[in-house]
Amino acid sequence: MRPLRALRWVAWTAFAAGILVAVVAVLTALPAYAQDAAQEPAYRAFPVIGSRLAVWAVAQLHLNFAAFILGVPIFAVIIEIIGWRTRDARYDWLSHELVKLTFAAFSTTALLGALLLFLFVGYYPKFWTYMTSIFFPTYWIYALLFFAETFTVYLWYYGWDWLSGSKKWIHVGLGVLSNLLGTSILVVANSWVTFMMSPAGITESGALKGSVWGAINNFTWMPINIHRLIANIVFGGTIAAAYAAFRFLNATTDEERARYDWMGYVGNFVALSAFIVLPFAGYWLGREIYAFNQTMGITMMGGFMSWLWIIQAILIGILFLGSNYYLWLGMERIPGSERYRKYVPYMLTILAIGFMVWATPHSLIVTLDEARAMGGTHHPFLGFFGVMSAKNTAVNLMILTTFLSYVLYRRANRLSIKPWVLTGMAIQWGAFFVAAAIVVFYGVYGYFVESIVRIGFSVYQVGAVLGAIALVMTIDVPMFRGARSTGAIRWGRIPARSQYVLILLAVTFTWLMGLMGFARSGIRQYWHVYGVMRDTSVDAVTPALGYAANVITIVTAVFFALVMFIFWLGGLSERGKAGAHGLPAPAISGGSEDDR
Amino acid sequence: MSLFRSRFVQAVLIVALAFVVLRFGIRPPAPWSVIKIYMTVVFLAVLIYVSADADSWRSFVGPIRSTLVDPSRRLVRAALAIVLPILLGYYAYTQAAATPEAPAELRAVHPAPPGSIQFRGKEINISGVENPLRRDQASFKKHAAAGGETYIKNCVYCHGDNLDGHGQFAPALSPPPADFQDPGTIAMLQEAYLFWRIAKGGPGLPRESTPWNSAMPAWEDRLTEEQIWQVIMYLYDATGQQPRRWETAH
Numbered sequence: 001m002r003p004l005r006a007l008r009w010v011a012w013t014a015f016a017a018g019i020l021v022a023v024v025a026v027l028t029a030l031p032a033y034a035q036d037a038a039q040e041p042a043y044r045a046f047p048v049i050g051s052r053l054a055v056w057a058v059a060q061l062h063l064n065f066a067a068f069i070l071g072v073p074i075f076a077v078i079i080e081i082i083g084w085r086t087r088d089a090r091y092d093w094l095s096h097e098l099v100k101l102t103f104a105a106f107s108t109t110a111l112l113g114a115l116l117l118f119l120f121v122g123y124y125p126k127f128w129t130y131m132t133s134i135f136f137p138t139y140w141i142y143a144l145l146f147f148a149e150t151f152t153v154y155l156w157y158y159g160w161d162w163l164s165g166s167k168k169w170i171h172v173g174l175g176v177l178s179n180l181l182g183t184s185i186l187v188v189a190n191s192w193v194t195f196m197m198s199p200a201g202i203t204e205s206g207a208l209k210g211s212v213w214g215a216i217n218n219f220t221w222m223p224i225n226i227h228r229l230i231a232n233i234v235f236g237g238t239i240a241a242a243y244a245a246f247r248f249l250n251a252t253t254d255e256e257r258a259r260y261d262w263m264g265y266v267g268n269f270v271a272l273s274a275f276i277v278l279p280f281a282g283y284w285l286g287r288e289i290y291a292f293n294q295t296m297g298i299t300m301m302g303g304f305m306s307w308l309w310i311i312q313a314i315l316i317g318i319l320f321l322g323s324n325y326y327l328w329l330g331m332e333r334i335p336g337s338e339r340y341r342k343y344v345p346y347m348l349t350i351l352a353i354g355f356m357v358w359a360t361p362h363s364l365i366v367t368l369d370e371a372r373a374m375g376g377t378h379h380p381f382l383g384f385f386g387v388m389s390a391k392n393t394a395v396n397l398m399i400l401t402t403f404l405s406y407v408l409y410r411r412a413n414r415l416s417i418k419p420w421v422l423t424g425m426a427i428q429w430g431a432f433f434v435a436a437a438i439v440v441f442y443g444v445y446g447y448f449v450e451s452i453v454r455i456g457f458s459v460y461q462v463g464a465v466l467g468a469i470a471l472v473m474t475i476d477v478p479m480f481r482g483a484r485s486t487g488a489i490r491w492g493r494i495p496a497r498s499q500y501v502l503i504l505l506a507v508t509f510t511w512l513m514g515l516m517g518f519a520r521s522g523i524r525q526y527w528h529v530y531g532v533m534r535d536t537s538v539d540a541v542t543p544a545l546g547y548a549a550n551v552i553t554i555v556t557a558v559f560f561a562l563v564m565f566i567f568w569l570g571g572l573s574e575r576g577k578a579g580a581h582g583l584p585a586p587a588i589s590g591g592s593e594d595d596r
Numbered sequence: 597m598s599l600f601r602s603r604f605v606q607a608v609l610i611v612a613l614a615f616v617v618l619r620f621g622i623r624p625p626a627p628w629s630v631i632k633i634y635m636t637v638v639f640l641a642v643l644i645y646v647s648a649d650a651d652s653w654r655s656f657v658g659p660i661r662s663t664l665v666d667p668s669r670r671l672v673r674a675a676l677a678i679v680l681p682i683l684l685g686y687y688a689y690t691q692a693a694a695t696p697e698a699p700a701e702l703r704a705v706h707p708a709p710p711g712s713i714q715f716r717g718k719e720i721n722i723s724g725v726e727n728p729l730r731r732d733q734a735s736f737k738k739h740a741a742a743g744g745e746t747y748i749k750n751c752v753y754c755h756g757d758n759l760d761g762h763g764q765f766a767p768a769l770s771p772p773p774a775d776f777q778d779p780g781t782i783a784m785l786q787e788a789y790l791f792w793r794i795a796k797g798g799p800g801l802p803r804e805s806t807p808w809n810s811a812m813p814a815w816e817d818r819l820t821e822e823q824i825w826q827v828i829m830y831l832y833d834a835t836g837q838q839p840r841r842w843e844t845a846h
């Protein structure tokens with residue numbers, strides 16, 4: 001059997017098995033729903049590790065794979081459209097390469113989803129019966145969407161050569177459709193998980209009041225939809241970039257190195273673009289949680305989970321530093337970029353100071369002597385950095401700096417020949433400084449107003465940053481159209497450490513997702529459904545941060561082991577040929593100035 | 597001054613300078629837990645600085661490499677082979693040795709409040725509740741003054757006459773009494789939160805993040821509901837802080 005056919009066979013078999021398990025699990029749940037719940041055990045014990053840990057690990061793995069297969073197609077179809085409109089075969093190749101990764105992970109996602117369902121039905125029957133009593137109609141929608149999504153993606157992937165040329169628009173349409181279906185799956189699943197956090201549309205006894213829409217449209221549903229959608233793109237970008245880095249490091253020819261260097265760059269660019277807006281979506285979600293229930297909000301931000309945010313700040317700081325570092329290293333393959341090297345220390349200083357401010361805890365760990373020297377548990381100077389005014393200012397300045405890095409990278413080998421170039425650049429620099437000034441002004445002013453007014457300032461800060469980004473790019477694109485080139489990008493000629501940075505970014509982001517997932521889930525404390533259905537199992541205790549960190553680390557390691565295995569499987573189909581879908585892979589090395 | 601052009605020397609100087617500034621430039625001294633975080637960031641940034649381009653990286657690695665392999669650096673190598681293990685050993689000793697000082701505690705400064713509390717047999721909502729005395733703005737001064745009297749009689753011994761946590765008993769307490777002048781304390785909280793903390797005190801703190809070790813008494817047995825709300829009004833009035841208002845879900 002040829003490797004490609006073998007892979008297809010494995011994928012179909014695994015997928016069919018996943019669906020079968022899911023259907024069996026749902027059918028198993030139905031009798032439980034119909035019976036008197038009192039006759040059912042509320043919990044069963046999973047052997048050795050316990051039920052909660054089993055559900056936690058499988059849910060996290062499922063979410064990781066699901067985020068990947070939902071995130072990657074979003075930018076894969078955009079890249080395909082770029083290739084289609086510009087008739088550049090490299091983009092088409094890249095898009096196919098990305099969908100191939102998604103395709104390889106599809107069956108695993110379905111299997112893990114089915115396994116998760118199995119665990120709920122088997123080990124948390126009462127909880128599952130309750131969730132079914134609320135959300136049963138959505139199960140059918142979910143299953144139908146999943147079938148539709150699966151067949152659309154299969155058609156998208158296998159029809160790549162068939163639907164080319166004049167039929168390309170149909171193929172692109174399939175890509176768009178699979179994204180719409182994928183996003184719909186995401187929002188349906190989000191309704192279940194957000195209902196557990198912020199239940200709505202139910203009576204005091206927990207029964208559904210009116211239609212299921214009331215339960216779906218709960219307080220945190222839409223913020224989570226937006227947050228997860230953006231995070232999935234970042235996640236997909238980092239995993240695709242890590243895959244490219246892995247292939248780059250194993251490459252044996254310059255051509256292969258160039259190709260995967262370019263792929264890694266695009267993956268990181270996608271991740272970075274979405275990452276820039278991710279903190280804003282996260283902030284909105286945090287505000288909605290706080291507004292829904294102050295106890296929950298304080299547990300998350302000021303209570304026992306407050307130190308989790310310091311870990312988060314450190315991880316996000318690493319993501320910012322790593323992304324910028326990768327761009328700076330990438331400038332080495334661009335002739336003419338030397339003129340921008342002098343800005344690196346300044347940008348690095350802003351990022352480092354921003355990182356330090358963001359990572360300054362509100363609740364300091366102090367010894368008794370230190371507390372006495374400080375005159376309390378609040379430090380009179382560092383205390384200013386522990387509050388949201390300082391942190392919002394820091395993160396907005398870090399985003400602006402990262403954007404500046406990208407702008408410099410973008411124009412590294414180009415010299416504008418437009419007569420209005422000086423005016424254009426003056427406006428661009430002005431936009432940067434005005435945005436930074438607004439961010440700092442509201443950051444400082446925030447200390448002199450009451451909390452509820454200060455919270456509103458974040459909108460002005462975000463608006464200033466996004467406005468500056470929009471204005472700078474609006475000027476940049478026409479300013480550098482038809483620009484004089486100082487030399488072609490030498491794809492593949494980048495230090496190996498840059499590729500390890502891409503892998504580090506993927507691991508860091510995966511770990512971060514696990515951590516924040518724990519935070520989102522953990523703030524329910526001893527409730528399955530907050531305030532409605534109490535967790536009375538032996539695991540009804542919120543784990544300590546150290547324990548949670550260990551679990552997340554192990555799950556992250558397992559995820560990457562599975563990903564490597566799946567990608568290796570995917571690579572089997574390419575053995576002995578450079579192309580991915582019948583055609584030879586396009587040349588990348590020594591690309592034109594439009595490579596970006 | 598070619599010495600200072602060496603990336604290696606620059607890196608060492610930046611790290612050393614950052615440590616000096618963070619350790620001795622911040623007054624009162626920053627806790628070690630924070631300095632460790634800051635120095636980790638500085639170290640990462642310096643690594644990025646020296647390796648952001650090939651020339652810089654060569655300049656940084658050059659002295660390290662020559663120290664490790666250059667025959668003329670034999671003596672330096674030998675000295676490092678002795679000094680580095682001693683320094684590591686000393687560090688291990690400082691981390692493991694017993695000290696008379698109590699270990700640092702990881703405390704959550706703002707524990708999550710319950711949705712409601714029992715106050716002398718009456719259920720009082722904590723979530724979403726405003727100070728009922730503020731409805732009558734004409735009596736604001738009267739209530740704040742009454743709250744001031746209650747404060748002087750009961751709270752001043754720990755929280756101080758400047759409301760800054762420096763009362764007479766404060767040096768004996770760990771954790772120290774709250775500093776109400778600090779913008780990170782009552783200014784960040786709704787009045788209902790303060791009501792819960794004053795009424796239930798240290799004994800009523802939730803179990804999360806224990807041990808709390810707070811010496812704050814539960815005032816529900818000594819003060820009436822009105823007196824507690826009055827004290828709260830006084831705290832905000834005297835410090836010039838505004839209580840946090842409730843948000844609504846969007």
